[in-house]
Amino acid sequence: MDILEQITHLQLLNQFWLILFFLIPMVLIARTVVAGSRYSPILIIVIFGLTMGYVLVASGVASPGLVEFPFVDLMARTTIIALTVSFFVGGQELRKILGNKDLEGEDIVVPSNEEVVLGTTRTQFFFILRSFFLLLGMEGLLRFILDNNSTSIFSSYYPLIAYIGLVISVILIDNRAQIKNKHLYIRKGLVEIAAIVMILLISYYVAQVIGEFIALPQIFYAMMISAALGAILYKWSFGPTIRALLFAGIPVVLAANFMVGGSRIGDAFNISGMNAVLTYGFFGQLLWMFGGITLIIFFSKTANTRNLAPGMAGALSHSGLTGACTAGDFGKTAAQRAPIMINIPFFGHVFVFSVLAISAERGSLWMAPALFIVGVGVILTVLSLRNLRLASGEDKKEVKALMQFSFGWQIIAVFGGLSLLSLSTMSIEYAAMAQTSAISHFGLFAAIQGEMFGTDAALLIPFIFSMPFLVHPLVFFMFGKAMENNGDMPKMPVYILALIGVLGVLFSIIAL
Template identity: 60%
Template sequence: MEFASDHFAIVHILNQYWLTLLLVISMVLISRTFVAGTRYSPILIIVVFGLIMGYIMVGTGLATPGLPEFPIVELTSRVTITALMASFFVGGQEIRKLFANQKIDPEDMVVPSSQELFLGTKATQFMFLIRGFFILTGIEALRRMVTGYTTGEPLDQFYPLLGYIGLVASIILIDHRAKITNKAVYIRKGIYETAVIILVLTAAFHIASWIRPFIALPEIFFAMIISVGLGMFMVRWQFGPTIKSLLFAGIPIVLAANFMVGGSRIAEAFALTGMTSVLSFGFFGQLLWMFGGLAILILLGNANHIRNLAPGMAGSLSHSGLTGACTAGDLGPQAAIRAPIMINIPFIGHIFVFSILAASATAGKLLIPYTLAVVMAGLVLTFFALKILRGGVGEEQSEIRGLMIFSLGWQLVAVFGGLFLLDISGMPLADAVMANASAISHFGLFAAIQEGMFGAEAAGMIAFVFAMPFLVHPLVFGIFGKAAENDGIMPAKTVYFLALLGVVGVLYSMFF
């Protein structure tokens, strides 16, 4: 009987694995089909399908909130750090090129196939999606095994099997239609990249554990620092299949899984006290910080072009959806090249973000003097960034430098300005951090909350709270899509109106 029980457990886990692959990849493919032929990003559709899928699974009795019956979905939703590490590495490379005054012109040893397998998805892109899923789940399973992470569930004993399947599949899934200058070298590059990611994640875990008695900085902070450093050191590294897959498919896959988990908690969340205020601030805060930042760049920075606006706002908000759209190439080649730089620069500010938040979590309240000091520093940096942008219109180096400073400055204003507003309204710290993380779609705060930095309840609810403001994303990506179709120029009056609506909505959510 014990043998039969073990046998069925293995079959069940494998069935779960293939089912999760089908659900997540089909969700991304359908989203790409919806926006095929346009300049809009598929991420705005992923949120809708993900929330509906999670809600239906619970509503039909197939699962319960949080989807504990689907442990591979939960595993896939927790690979945020891995999905971002490729962007951190590329950002380090681009920063080194910028400071060395080298032309930002990434080399490539692969010519993608132009054959379209699905509407809106070419053959090489499809292989990136499939391989991305195997890379993310394989690395996460091995990371948990190496670090001794356990959930207390039967899934724990299958980490070696899942890691083996994921990594082996990720090695062999190379698009034969693509033109590769040296396939053997390309495959080896993928193996090296995967091995380094596992080593960096393990190092980040141990460093975070060592310093936790002094300050509870999350793993993503150290993973970012190491990845950026490697990128700056290995500036001539041509991307292998692992980095390519994560840049194209990493964030969409993570978001699809997270939105499924978030959708499963819809009914549960609305029954919690204070959740309405959290969700309303997240929704209107998205309008305030996104369109407020765009309005400032357009009105005061004279930077109304998608090559500036998309990477600038992706970096200044550490915005998961916009970051995914940029790195996947949905918003043009210039945005794809600039975005990794802007995504990395604000993480310098995360020294303050996570340090102050960790100290605040220990104290049980927001540390106001430090918060106001960081907000003032952010405003000063934003002022200088706008000055540089105004004086360097059309000059690539000046635009990039201005956007780098803006990304850091506006990040500090948005993170600590939002937390200060919520503290004034009397919202508890854990709820305030969830609300502000969702208001700016900030993947760093999301990962930190998901790791348990603000307690188990916040860790369980963040997927839902983070997902709900994505319902604003039809506006966000609609505006960027409109700009892409209008030679990169964004409709300024619409941006100003939405920013004003965000201000009114945030004030309402704070006091009513």
């Protein structure tokens, strides 16, 4: 073994420990900061992640994009793995709701409530660690299978990365949690890992084949397959893999993405037209988030987080709210409803991604179908607000009304925003990135990250997607205040923030 190989092996080991000590403490510290309050740790993860990425570059340790830390980029690209789990759970919940099936069976696991870090119980700590190794292992395995021709210095190490990640994740189960059937629980975890990998492989190859006719991204097919599987296996009780990824998958992915985004802060501001993208992203977040909440509060006469949190998580496919809801930060009801609401808009993404794919080829928004889709969204949103008002707190009626709202408001937000931006001089690539940022849309983020709008957009999107962190403190502060007030959101601040969003978006469009 020559000296170069030894250095490469040592570098691989260093990369592994670096990313472990970057991401896990970030999630734990975030949970510690909000311990004892009703605020979501996602808020702190956003700030810490961006700051860490910026400091690494400012101190000269890394360059923009963190190319010196390839494992961070590897982890940042596991978005689709975390979402696949949410789609599966959403498929289960949809089947239960639509089929009138009430399956609140006895849980085979009773988690340990012993705190190992302030704000994090022992079982939650194991979920965070397990999520890290699951994401690392499955991404390594998928890259080994799909990227055999990769020129990355670590490409030959993908089997080892997969082995380390998956083997360690299997044994990372809290020994103090009360598990009725340990062998069954472990087997469930293995089956879930195999199922997620198969879904992602099938969705990748389907996207490649159908891509010759219509360029729908892999995440669309992953959603369809996993949601369908969830509907079929609606009786499946979660094993350790789904439990861990539901609780900590999205926070870990966001931490990695915000690090990459933070590393590009200084670099990206020098790019022509970037200030316009960021300005729209900031005010757009206020408009689409608090505008949607305003509609629900004003017309549906409900201000409770059981409706607002999952409703807006689904209506915007909002990364931060999705992670907070599935982690249980906004209560059990929101956690159960969120996967349903996340799934519903994706059934309409066959139109969303189709129009965007054609728009990318045209170099401008395909206006006629975009405006038609906005019209459909308006009708669905009006209908949903009426149905939510008439639900009178009944669970199934509220869920069905929120499903309509999630679908309607999402297509208004996506195509309404893109239609507004088409009135400016902004290119379709920048417009897509701006709108993705303005609603923190996980699906569009994954599609752009997958080079739907080219390589340059794929490199810039982690930074642009990260920048609404300036608004996220307001978002999570408002939801935190609601949780401290028995779940009821303060109305007047919401109306004011929505108005600021409207004025800000109009100003940014006129300025362009």
